[in-house]
Amino acid sequence: MPGLLTPTVEVRRAGERHASRLSWLDSKHSFSLGTGRPDPANTHHGLLLVHNEDLVQPGAGFETHPHQDMEIVTWVLQGSLVHQDSTGHSGVIYPGLAQRMSAGTGILHSEKNDTYRAADVRPTTPVRFVQMWVLPDEPGVTPGYEQLEIDDELLGGSLVTVASGMDRHRDASAIRIRNRYAALHAARLRPGEQVALPEAPFLHLFVPRGSVDVEGVGALDEGDAARFTATGGQRVSAVTSAEVLVWEMHATAAL
Template sequence: MTPKLTPSVDVRRAGDRFVTAIDWLDSRHSFSFGGHYDPANTHFGLLLVANDDVVKAGSGFETHPHRDMEIVTWVLSGSLVHQDSEGHSGVIHPGLAQRMSAGRGILHSEKNDAWRLDASIAEHAEDVHFVQMWVLPDRAGLDPGYEQLDIGGELDRGDLLVVASGMPEHADEKAISIAQEHAALHAARLRPGGTVALPAAPWVHLFVARGSVELEGTGTLGTGDAARITAGEGQRVTGGPDGAEILAWEMHATLG
């Protein structure tokens, strides 16, 4: 049973995020991650990681392990190459929903698609910019898995779409699945003045991936800003002067 919650909105500004900056990576963390730790900021609802990453051409994350985690990657610009120990591979680009289930254990790498180019060409190639999000599965020790689907055309309509979900009520409308029956990721590309309603849920994490929005009852959120909404009642989000791209997690459970 969901405990009785007091409605609230906790705005987290882009400039307040933890930052990992090295020669090939600029990574901005919404929650404690790697060497950055704050005991008061380890998760929200079921969301453990929301990293906003820019990886330079010719670079990327070498092969590394994961276990018992549902990992959803959303590319904003450029393209990202995924390869894993289960034999899955793919090039993730804007509008492509992608999920990797680490399950009982998997190895994978993620690299800017330009890593395959000659170094002199790659130097001038495009960075890849993406948001990677992790939620715990509702069961441990699952088989590792991978899924992707291009929903770019649907996004262009400006609606709020169910990108990834394990919730039974999304069985017929989700793009890809996650092994978490209490969570779903939604996304929208908002035109200037375009409006969508967020899900009504105990925990909603809204992230402005680019552009700006007006969040009903709260005010303006810019690129990289987030709102942690408790006992959400379906607040409306309106695109700013240049429009916006938003990611919103709907969650009906929390890690405590």
């Protein structure tokens, strides 16, 4: 558990993120892990080590590659993403579907634009998604996979628990992650609707679409993020139709 912390809020604007661009991929990185440009001042916040917003063009995707000892949560914003892994799991991830992969002792997987499979149809739609990594409580667990549709729960305009390893979210979370100090929440808000941030030593608020106003912080637009330390409970109000992703973390990574 974290020790004595100084209350701070750090706003990170969309354009400040490091970008990786290929012919088929536009990836924006909130942290430096995996960017090829190490930044000791931007390795993580709380338990969150990777927070990438990816746009994958039709007919393309990430070929089979390995991961180990990481809890990986994928949240699709547009289009659909095909997942396949070495444990035999496969599925199509789309907006409103929560998905978690536990890399554990080691896993191979691929992620491709869903239209990649449709050889008889000309693909036209990019897939846009956010992928987030947190460390597990313990290394060397058995790899695993879980997904569940929560689109209906998001219709209420409240903060919905997408993924959690915390006991107090055991009955509320859509999917489980193997870290007892972390939880991911999401909300889809109409203009004027509000949600309150959780109280936690570390919070990460990301706005994947629309614009919001955060109490005591100000305006956050699409792609912006705010990192809270030793503070919480602020009201987040939608200025336009908006979506927010909130990581609630009660520990920090020891890197």
